[in-house]
Amino acid sequence: MTEPRARSDPAFDLLGLYEEALPEVYGYLVARCGSRELAEELTSETFLGAVSACRRPDGANVSVPWLIGVARHKLADHWRRLEREERGLRLIHEPESSDPWNEEVDALVARQVLDKLGAHHRAALTLRYVDGLRVSDVARHLGRTVHATEALLVRARTAFRKAYPAKEGSDD
Missing domain, CATH: 1.10.1900 (c-terminal domain of poly(a) binding protein)
Incomplete structure (x- = not known):
């Protein structure tokens, strides 16, 4: 056997x-x-x-x-x-005083700013700009449509700009 x-x-x-x-x-x-x-x-x-x-x-x-x-x-x-x-989504429509996306961003300050943002903004910005994923890939990871993700990224960049400290000596 x-x-x-x-x-x-x-x-x-x-x-x-x-x-x-x-x-x-x-x-x-x-x-x-x-x-x-x-x-x-x-x-x-x-x-x-x-x-x-x-x-x-x-x-x-x-x-x-x-x-x-x-x-x-x-x-x-x-x-x-x-x-x-944190479902309290807020739309922020304030004039942009400084655009860190077009400037050199201090990595440590950027990490601190990301930590202050809502999870949905932090997720979108990290996947898009830290991991370098395409918008369609970010959308797939977040379970959203591409158009919803593009809108989320716009809101997230606006929130990041608002929270990112202005450079010393700037005219803002």
Whole structure:
């Protein structure tokens, strides 16, 4: 009588990649969300998602770039949750005094300004300008139409301009 063979868990293959991928995934997230605690939480969600994907019958081909993509989705999901919680959307229609999109932006100040914005604005601006995604890709990540995303980016840039401190010595 033959003994039944146990099929190995495909998630064990992920263990070999874990040491290489962990700093990449965590570094990606902490650079975009600015919070160690949040980055740690999203990193664990990313790897839990990878384990689930590995165990599916069609099993994902897990690699570091694939995990970064999962992390990007987890971060976008987080921002969507925050957006729902902060649902108080405000349209800002004030004259633009300074346009940091056409100037050199101080990265540290920009990070602080992004942290002050609503989650929906922060998500759109980060995906578009930090990650360099096309508007259509930003729309897909945020679960919006391209036109809604373009409008969101306009509002987000306006909110960013308003919150971005004017350069010292400017005439504004």
